[in-house]
Amino acid sequence: MFPNSPSGFSPDTSGFDFLFSVFPYLFVLVFLLIVGSLLFRGARYAKNAASPxxxxxxxxxxxxxxxxxxxxxxxxxxxxxxxxxxxxxxxxxxxxxxxxxxxxxxxxxxxxxxxxxxxxxxxxxxxxxxxxxxxxxxxxxxxx
The missing domain is CATH 2.40.50.660 (OB fold (Dihydrolipoamide Acetyltransferase, E2P))
Structure with a gap:
């Protein structure tokens, strides 16, 4: 309950707390997957370009x-x-x-x-x- 709330309404924020605690990890994971994919493609291109x-x-x-x-x-x-x-x-x-x-x-x-x-x-x-x-x-x- 909010201390100054006249209606006694207390929103449940547990779902948002979970979302905000997991989001940074998901963001980093997706970022690393994208960077890894780009590095893999670049390495494959470099290998082929350098091949005789x-x-x-x-x-x-x-x-x-x-x-x-x-x-x-x-x-x-x-x-x-x-x-x-x-x-x-x-x-x-x-x-x-x-x-x-x-x-x-x-x-x-x-x-x-x-x-x-x-x-x-x-x-x-x-x-x-x-x-x-x-x-x-x-x-x-x-x-x-």
Missing amino acids: RQSAFVKVVAKRTRVEHHSGTPSFTDEHFTSTPSHSHTYYYITLEFEDGERKEFLDVKGLYGLVAEDDTGFAAVQGDWIVAFERTAAPSYYS
Whole structure:
């Protein structure tokens, strides 16, 4: 009860006390997750960028895409409803088979996805987890 309250009303604030005691920890956790994700992406990019470029005769055995969609966040004002725009990003992957039978999937960072087809053969330049070039040629006898 509030000491000077004429009606005797005493609000229950225990739920808010719990929320305010947990919020700083949740804020720090979300902040660390975001920073960790950015550091991981940056480290992966640096690893691929620093990798030596290698060229080999290959066969394109598969292609796939992965779409990431990020929705907008709504906001309300007294006059109207607004929303930040949503966006998506498509990642393109090409799976190559090397002469020794090994297969590996590479992220297309140079726009080659639409220029190659499954069963194409040729020389591919790869750098870490990226495919950076592809030159189509006739298949040798071991791919026939």
